[in-house]
Amino acid sequence: MSRIIELFHLAVQGAERYFTTNxxxxxxxxxxxxxxxxxxxxxxxxxSRMLLYTxxxxxxxxxxxxxxxxxxxxxxxxxxxWIWSMVPVTIALAYGMTMLLERKFINKKxxxxxxxxxxxxxxxxxxxxxxxxxAAELEARSQVQSILHCMKEQPGQKVLWAPKNIMQEVxxxxxxxLLIYGRDMWDAKAGAYDYEAYNETLTQAYLxxxxxxxxxxQLKDVxxxxxxxxxICEERALEEPVQAYLWTLVDAGVNxxxxxxxxxxxxxxxxDTIAKQRNMTIETAYTExxxxxxxx
Amino acid sequence: xxxxxxxxxxVFPMILGVGGMTIVYRKQLKQRISFSDSYLxxxxxxxxxxxxxxxxxxxxxxxLTKTGLLLQIATIVMMFLALLVLIRGILKxxxxxxxxxxxxxxxxxxxxxxxGLFFVQALLIYCREPLVTAGDITLETxxxxxxxxxIYQVLPLTGMVSEQGMPLRYTVLGLPTMYAALSQIFDVEPxxxxxxxxxxxxxxxxxxxxxxLSRTLFGEKKLRQRFLFLLLVALILQFxxxxxxxxxxxxxxxGYTGVAIRNLILVPYTLCAALERRWWKAILCxxxxxxxxxxxxxxxxxxxxxxxxLLLQLLEKWVPRLRKILQFFRNKEELx
Numbered sequence: 001m002s003r004i005i006e007l008f009h010l011a012v013q014g015a016e017r018y019f020t021t022n023x024x025x026x027x028x029x030x031x032x033x034x035x036x037x038x039x040x041x042x043x044x045x046x047x048s049r050m051l052l053y054t055x056x057x058x059x060x061x062x063x064x065x066x067x068x069x070x071x072x073x074x075x076x077x078x079x080x081x082w083i084w085s086m087v088p089v090t091i092a093l094a095y096g097m098t099m100l101l102e103r104k105f106i107n108k109k110x111x112x113x114x115x116x117x118x119x120x121x122x123x124x125x126x127x128x129x130x131x132x133x134x135a136a137e138l139e140a141r142s143q144v145q146s147i148l149h150c151m152k153e154q155p156g157q158k159v160l161w162a163p164k165n166i167m168q169e170v171x172x173x174x175x176x177x178l179l180i181y182g183r184d185m186w187d188a189k190a191g192a193y194d195y196e197a198y199n200e201t202l203t204q205a206y207l208x209x210x211x212x213x214x215x216x217x218q219l220k221d222v223x224x225x226x227x228x229x230x231x232i233c234e235e236r237a238l239e240e241p242v243q244a245y246l247w248t249l250v251d252a253g254v255n256x257x258x259x260x261x262x263x264x265x266x267x268x269x270x271x272d273t274i275a276k277q278r279n280m281t282i283e284t285a286y287t288e289x290x291x292x293x294x295x296x
Numbered sequence: 297x298x299x300x301x302x303x304x305x306x307v308f309p310m311i312l313g314v315g316g317m318t319i320v321y322r323k324q325l326k327q328r329i330s331f332s333d334s335y336l337x338x339x340x341x342x343x344x345x346x347x348x349x350x351x352x353x354x355x356x357x358x359x360l361t362k363t364g365l366l367l368q369i370a371t372i373v374m375m376f377l378a379l380l381v382l383i384r385g386i387l388k389x390x391x392x393x394x395x396x397x398x399x400x401x402x403x404x405x406x407x408x409x410x411x412g413l414f415f416v417q418a419l420l421i422y423c424r425e426p427l428v429t430a431g432d433i434t435l436e437t438x439x440x441x442x443x444x445x446x447i448y449q450v451l452p453l454t455g456m457v458s459e460q461g462m463p464l465r466y467t468v469l470g471l472p473t474m475y476a477a478l479s480q481i482f483d484v485e486p487x488x489x490x491x492x493x494x495x496x497x498x499x500x501x502x503x504x505x506x507x508x509l510s511r512t513l514f515g516e517k518k519l520r521q522r523f524l525f526l527l528l529v530a531l532i533l534q535f536x537x538x539x540x541x542x543x544x545x546x547x548x549x550x551g552y553t554g555v556a557i558r559n560l561i562l563v564p565y566t567l568c569a570a571l572e573r574r575w576w577k578a579i580l581c582x583x584x585x586x587x588x589x590x591x592x593x594x595x596x597x598x599x600x601x602x603x604x605x606l607l608l609q610l611l612e613k614w615v616p617r618l619r620k621i622l623q624f625f626r627n628k629e630e631l632x
Binding site for chain 2: 097
């Protein structure tokens with residue numbers, strides 16, 4: 001029962017989110033209403049069946065009770081918004097606009113009509129701005145080839161710890177490099193494909209690294225950034241957990257550390273200590289923005 | 297090798313589809329073999345072959361190389377048979393295979409506008425930096441297959457051996473194996489194949505599906521309305537990439553995923569098949585969806601589309617009132 005109540009809430013919130021995100025659905029509703037109330041229809045038998053199917057499914061998806069039924073049919077695997085795949089929104093919208101153009105903008109006025117439709121779609125859609133990859137992802141992509149080049153020069157299996165964008169991009173470019181944790185650490189949806197869970201220390205190590213990297217990014221163009229970085233680290237006691245995290249990572253098998261400038265400075269001494277105690281060697285490589293430590 | 301890959305992705309499904317359609321309509325010699333139907337059915341057949349190879353490889357513990365070889369052999373055999381059927385069909389009645397557009401004369405403005413927009417979209421897909429879609433791990437999975445030369449031997453996101461394994465509902469889907477096999481056979485980097493090449497092919501196939509659907513909705517002769525419909529579909533896809541579950545996002549950013557192929561190709565084609573009462577095509581779409589996107593024991597979105605249209609047809613037959621509502625949507629000319 002609690003599952004059904006949870007799905008009910010998902011359906012109600014999901015519908016609100018969907019209507020906010022996809023404003024083209026308003027165009028579709030307007031066209032369907034216009035088709036129902038304004039004069040004789042032009043649809044043939046098959047098109048009228050398609051439109052009726054659209055109206056019925058629209059109702060089933062928007063009404064929370066029936067939406068819950070559909071979510072149960074999908075066993076909750078897909079989010080609410082994905083069940084809108086059952087409503088042929090694109091097809092019905094394009095069909096309605098085509099018939100409107102044919103009725104109101106024939107012959108020479110067709111170009112005017114198409115411009116009106118383009119304007120309506122433009123304003124209710126993304127307004128010409130396509131989604132772009134995040135700046136941090138793009139930065140990681142520009143750096144990852146040189147990082148991979150340094151890693152390939154070192155023999156042996158690599159197990160990597162690095163900022164999340166680097167780890168994500170490394171795995172997308174090269175399947176031979178292992179990660180101590182994957183994209184499912186920060187992308188919950190990606191974790192739906194396996195049963196594994198990360199321990200608390202790894203999670204804390206990930207959060208610590210991301211905090212430091214974000215701090216570095218914020219201080220990038222600040223004057224006396226070194227001093228500011230050191231002060232903030234001391235204020236937030238960011239140096240204290242380094243030892244515990246690094247020991248956990250080394251014990252877990254991490255032998256490659258890719259870290260941005262100042263962050264590398266925080267961990268270098270501790271890595272040296274670990275290497276001495278474990279009779280390991282450290283080799284260092286540098287790329288434009290990152291320091292790479294290889295522990296063997 | 298990239299050129300060969302492009303040729304394979306365009307030509308192979310076409311030949312398979314034409315051969316398949318020739319067999320299906322072997323007794324109906326007046327039935328024209330449609331270009332769009334052929335490519336779409338050929339694509340579905342390719343998905344089927346890929347899925348069979350994947351399942352054999354997964355449960356038989358084959359390496360990726362062996363699975364790819366199996367897929368190659370199956371493709372070559374099917375292509376050979378399709379070519380034989382096609383040659384025989386052409387010799388018997390070559391008029392069935394003409395590519396001529398039939399219908400009213402229409403100016404070049406609409407088709408050229410549509411083709412121009414398609415070209416721009418293809419260029420955008422090829423040249424722009426790909427997005428990392430939340431929840432999608434296709435590229436990592438393909439990279440892990442290639443690194444291990446095996447199927448689901450390690451967790452895709454970390455490369456570590458999994459103690460608890462992965463859910464069967466996910467590992468049974470065959471797209472990552474098909475992409476990995478293509479990458480290996482044609483020596484193409486997975487990011488290029490998955491993020492740039494496959495989405496363009498999927499977008500082209502999607503427009504073929506919409507073009508085929510337009511014939512059902514408007515009739516074969518209404519070329520102007522059909523091209524207008526295609527142009528408007530292209531505009532809707534161009535302007536609707538706000539969120540990951542919208543068709544525009546699927547078309548422009550994640551065309552390689554199973555849900556994108558389902559929403560852009562299989563759903564329109566199922567709708568088309570259901571409206572025309574070609575149930576065998578709809579069933580093939582349902583099976584294809586089960587191979588590439590998660591479904592409940594094969595029951596997914598295509599089943600709902602098919603059942604919805606079927607139910608409406610049955611209700612229309614048995615409920616006179618509904619017939620009156622539907623007549624409200626029909627042409628004045630039909631009433632007269």
